[in-house]
Amino acid sequence: MGEIELGLVAACPNHANRPGTVRCDACLRKVCEECLIHEGSNKYCSAKCVEGAKATRARVEDLNSRPPPASGNGIPVGTIVVLGLLIAGAWYAWQHKQAIIQLVQRYLG
Ligand SMILES: [Zn+2]
Ligand SMILES: [Zn+2]
Numbered sequence: 001m002g003e004i005e006l007g008l009v010a011a012c013p014n015h016a017n018r019p020g021t022v023r024c025d026a027c028l029r030k031v032c033e034e035c036l037i038h039e040g041s042n043k044y045c046s047a048k049c050v051e052g053a054k055a056t057r058a059r060v061e062d063l064n065s066r067p068p069p070a071s072g073n074g075i076p077v078g079t080i081v082v083l084g085l086l087i088a089g090a091w092y093a094w095q096h097k098q099a100i101i102q103l104v105q106r107y108l109g
Contacts, residue, residue: 013045026053 009019012032020030025042026049037044
């Protein structure tokens, strides 16, 4: 995408003759120091990325401010499924314990 390689270092997308030294926090493109936009502790390559990062942050904060989805009587469905699989596995092992013991004994010689 128009990236010119200076040896192993990708050139700044805005300055073909300068190496990109700092990675944009939004699009992960490397740009030169001059093109860099500082926003608090973050660094961006363009105003577009600053806006994009702000929008993403707003969306994350919005998600975090929402109450978690209600789930039955407090036990997540995933936990029930995992427990069920564990019990089924234990039951299966119990049913086949003789075969498993024989297998282990044969394996151990
Ligand atoms: Zn960027
Ligand atoms: Zn530049």
